[in-house]
Amino acid sequence: MSLLRVAGLVARHGLLTAVRGVSLAVDEGECVALIGANGAGKSTLLRTIAGAHPAAEGTVVFDGADITALPAHRRVGRGIALVPEGRRLFAGLTVEENLLVAGRRGRPGQWRLDTVLDAFDLLKPLLHRRAADLSGGEQQATSIGRALMTNPRLLLIDEVSLGLSPIAVDTVYASLSRVLASGTTVVLVEQDLGRALSVSDRVICLLEGAVALESASGAVTRDQVTEAYFGLR
Ligand code: ATP
Numbered sequence: 001m002s003l004l005r006v007a008g009l010v011a012r013h014g015l016l017t018a019v020r021g022v023s024l025a026v027d028e029g030e031c032v033a034l035i036g037a038n039g040a041g042k043s044t045l046l047r048t049i050a051g052a053h054p055a056a057e058g059t060v061v062f063d064g065a066d067i068t069a070l071p072a073h074r075r076v077g078r079g080i081a082l083v084p085e086g087r088r089l090f091a092g093l094t095v096e097e098n099l100l101v102a103g104r105r106g107r108p109g110q111w112r113l114d115t116v117l118d119a120f121d122l123l124k125p126l127l128h129r130r131a132a133d134l135s136g137g138e139q140q141a142t143s144i145g146r147a148l149m150t151n152p153r154l155l156l157i158d159e160v161s162l163g164l165s166p167i168a169v170d171t172v173y174a175s176l177s178r179v180l181a182s183g184t185t186v187v188l189v190e191q192d193l194g195r196a197l198s199v200s201d202r203v204i205c206l207l208e209g210a211v212a213l214e215s216a217s218g219a220v221t222r223d224q225v226t227e228a229y230f231g232l233r
Contacts, residue, residue, distance in 0.1 A: 001064060003028045003185055004049065004154055009058035011041075011048045018044035020209035021058065026154070031186045033200035033217065035193060037229055041209040042189045043085055046156045049187075050082035051075040063153070076105060079153035085162070085189075087143040091132035095123055095142050098131055099149050106150025110182065116145040119178040122171055137168025141175060148179065155179070157188040161195060173199060193225060207231050 002025035011019040018041045026032050034042045047053040049060055051072035060068045067075055072082075089098050099113055117124050120141045126134065131142060140160070147155055160176070161169040173195065180186060180199070190196035196203060197217045205213040205228040213220070213228030226232065 002026060003030075003063060004187075005059075005061040006045075006049065007059050007061070009045070009048060009060065010056045011044050011053055012056050013044070017056075018209055019048060022206070022209070022211055023058075024204060024211065024214070026185060026187060028153075028185055029183050030202060031180050031188070031200045033196035033203045034187060034189045034206065035191075035196050035203060035225070035229065036206035036212075040206040042206055043158050044209075045206065046082060046158050046187065046189060047084075050080055050156055052082060052084075073105075076150055076152075077107065079107060079151070081106075081147035081150045081152035081155050083140075083143050083147045083155070083157040085158040087139045089131035089134075089139055089142055089146070092130060094128050094130055095134070095138075096127040098142055098146050102146040102149040106152075109151030111148040111151045113149070116148050119148075119182075120145045120175045122175070135168065136164045137171055140164060140168070140172050144172070144176070144179070148184075153185060155184055155186045157186065160188050160190050161192055169195070193222075205229055 004026040007023045009019055009022045022045060036042050044053055048055050051070055055068050059066055062078060099116060123141055123145060126138060144157060200217045203215055203217045203220055204211055205225060207228060213224060
């Protein structure tokens, strides 16, 4: 049984339909990369799965239960965590405080302050630094670490590398590969196609709110991705 099953999902911003009947499934332990051009609906899809945006039609089934109508905080309780675009840390709190606050909202499990710091070792010397004073990569590490502190069964990460320096991208992905090795199921949005393909088991490309391509990441060609990305053909 899939951990996540989305069927016929439609999500709107006012009159604009951002997600147009998306169906997809994610198995336990999988890493799925969501790709697609700006405005393709990737963020809206992730946010709708997390309960941060309402579904207009369709269903979100998690671990066999229909959670389409559940508010976001109840989905956290079931094991869904979202790392939002732009990171949204508590700017005035320290790294440690950002992590511990999240830990109180979550479920018990393997992710605690010490295990998160083992995976995101760049944060160890920064525990008492205010989030506002971190670099982009450090903020992204804190944001992913904060989501992990809730012990998600499904971790949704919007725009892993957007706006980060190449070195910061390497560092964040090194930590992310430790998270994946722990067996956590991840769906991530990534603009960098090479990164998306190398980190994921499967890739899903959205085009104007619909799935244009779904493939094992190792089997897909650049031409197939380009076609799906731009809607050629
Ligand atoms: P990006 O990479 O630019 O974030 P995306 O693939 O994540 O793109 P979304 O952010 O989900 O796409 O946007 C899908 C569509 O919905 C776009 O046309 C966008 O302009 C529109 N949209 C997104 N958020 C809002 C909002 N808060 N209000 C109105 N329209 C929105």
